Amino acid sequence: MTAHWRQNLRGIAAMLIAVGALSLMDASLKTLSQHYGVWQVACLRGLATLPVVIVWIALSGGFQQVIRVRFPLHVARGVLGIVSLAAFAFGVRHLRLSEAYTIFFVAPLLITAFAALVLREKVDARRWMVIIVGFAGVLIVLRPSGEGTISLAGLAILACAVGYALSAITVRILGRTDSTQSMVFWLMLFVAVGAGILALPDWRPIQRADWPVIGAMVVTGSIGQWAITEAFKLGEASVIAPLEYTALVWGVGLDWVLWRILPLPRTFVGAAVVIACGIYLIRRERSP
Secondary structure (H helix, E strand, O other): OHHHHHHHHHHHHHHHHHHHHHHHHHHHEEEOOOOOOOOHHHHHHHHHHHHHHHHHHHOOOOOHHHOOOOHHHHHHHHHHHHHHHHHHHHHHOOOOHHHHHHOOOOOOHHHHHHHHHHOOOOOOOHEEEEEEEHHHHHHHHOOOOOOOOOOOOHHHHHHHHHHHHHHHHHHHHHHOOOOOHHHHHHHHHHHHHHHHHHHHHHOOOEEEHHHHHHHHHHHHHHHHHHHHHHHHHHHHHHHHHHHHHHHHHHHHHHHHHOOOOOOHHHHHHHHHHHHOOOOHHHHHHHOO
């Protein structure tokens, strides 16, 4: 086995760990969303992560790297983060995790579209067609009944995917000048403070039984963030990125183990369409 493929295998292992850890974090968010408002859940996500981020910054170069930054773009990304997390908390409160993941899988397609519209990256007609087909897959999941009504929770997850994609475009711009540490720090700080202010009117005291869930969110979120960073550092993006779709397996499993529910058939149909389109776009990135 060549050194190249050994690196890819390490990247694959790291990505599988990342997906599992982040899925468990999402299950924690879904659990908390049953008891607290969406702004409070978003705030708790930011507050729970900040101490870990602060320690990481202290051990990896110090805090000067988070001061001299392109602050307006960090503010914009912070707003996107607050809205995205609140939308996700609302969506998973009412949807199965597997349904939420299937809708959110449209994010890579959106990133490609926004890269063309905002960054003026070249996207050919074939890729645009794949993006449109991918959205058709999302529409399959967004139709919860034969009456064709669209779920508000499903639209919330779609809004989360849009926010995530716009945030990814912002990261591409910020990454030219600002450190990874600064991007993570300011995002979590804005989420904690901004969502906390919005949550204040309806803030509920944290119940003792929910502290272990918050602890699980801290641990799994930190492991997931570290592992996904390592995955893309070690392996080729075209090999690593498709493994993000294994989150659907975690979603189905967690739905059954924690809530004794299974996906509806349309979820698998929609997921097949969206995942196929996403993998196609990822593979196409290797060609001009």
